Amino acid sequence: MVLVNLIAVLLNMSGVEIAARRDVSENRELRGIGLVNIVVGAFGGTASFMQGGGTIIATRLGVHRAGLVAGHPAVLLVACFLAAQIVAVVPTFVAAGLLMFIGLSMLED
Amino acid sequence: MRSSKAGPEAQPGPLQSAIFGAVLGVDAVGHCLALATIFFTGALSAGLGLATAVFLMSSLCATLALFAFSQFRPALGIAQDTSVAILAPAVGIAALGASGPPQAQVATAFAAIGISAVLSGLAFWLAGRLRLGRLLRMFPYPVAAGFLASSGFLLVYSAIVILTGARSYAAIGAAPSLSGSCPMPGQTAGLGRGRGCGCTSWPIGARSCRWR
Known part of the structure; x- marks a missing residue:
């Protein structure tokens, strides 16, 4: 289960990196999200980490960070x-x- | 003739971004409710409301933490679905094996889910601390995709189980014994091979005999 989570977090990170066209330090991200979990x-x-789809859409749309911070956590x-x-x-x-x-989306991916 | 706006000048403002965030938040609510349903169904259904709240709080904490430290701007966090299909049978067995009132079983389920999150967190932190992130990315993609696809299959199967009501993950631990024929031995054996990992195929194969 831990291995599956580790694979999933790195796949999400890779997906967002490709979408955002920028490299990030995966070790720093792993340390941070590890402490959160x-x-x-x-x-x-339950185990929670980066949402690939939502983050990619937000990045592509170039949403205002402060606005997103206000809207998403509030809901x-x-x-x-x-x-x-x-x-x-x-x-x-x-x-x-x-x-x-959710299951079919994972199968499709 | 009007020219359509495109490019950086068409980026959403704070209010539009807040609405966009709220829409994603509503999506996250449905997501957390669905994940809570897979754990807290059948005999554990008393904990469904609390589980949904806890999963939402987990997503909220992850989102706020990602806002604070992540190099991705912006990044959103959410309770994860990938490991749920593997974790749910274990949680069901642990919870329904606990003696005492239903509240004790629900508390045991939360403890099992929490322990799994702590273990995952420790693994993430250690992988980051030991700088294994780059190394782990060399994990063959077909294998990783196979893991995730089989998790997706298990989620679909669980949804069918919940819809039909014939069998549930929560009922797995309540089954009196493993005696009798297994209802779908070929299917679960294939699933185990599909996962490509003996440590996960064994419990799935063993528990499948209780899906009656």
Whole structure:
């Protein structure tokens, strides 16, 4: 599982590097995201690292960093507090459909 | 004749970027809900709301950390789906093997997920510290793609399991025994070979006998 995560984080990083046309220090990125996961895991969270697709789209569109910082975390934070209500209103087939979409996307990639 | 705007002058402003971020945030909410569903289904469904919140918080922490230190500008973080398919059966078995009320089982599941994240974090940190990043990139692409594709297949399979309700990852640990015929031995053996790694194919193959 750790190996799969390691492969995934490096593949995501490579993808974003190609899209952004710039080289980064993968060792620095790995150290940083490693510390984040140690902290998150201590609170029962799951492994989290760079989102390839979202980061590539944001890079390609040249979005304003401050705006993105305001919008994305705000939605996540609000959703955190409303998670129970969201789960209550979202039918199981929708969650399973999203899961199927994620799996098919990985197969397609 | 009007000329269309293109190039750097057409870049979105702060408000448009915030809306774009919010849209990606909504996408992340669905993503986290889907991932939480794979862990917390069946007997563990009492923890689904809390799991979604914790996964969202994990994504939030990763995003904020990437904003702070990443060399990519901007970079977004999210709870990862690649290892979920491998982790879910282990979490199900650990949680349903725990004695006590359902809350204890949910807490055990969170502990198992947390430990896996800590181990992954340690591996990332060590790989970075020992400067193995460049070396790890030499991992053959077909093998890496095979790992990820098989994870995708397992996610699709899990979604079908959740939709049909016949079998669930959470029910794997509740099965009374491994006796009896395995429902899909060829499929799971092939899956194990597809992963190209004996250490992952063994638990998948063994647990598949409980998918009844």
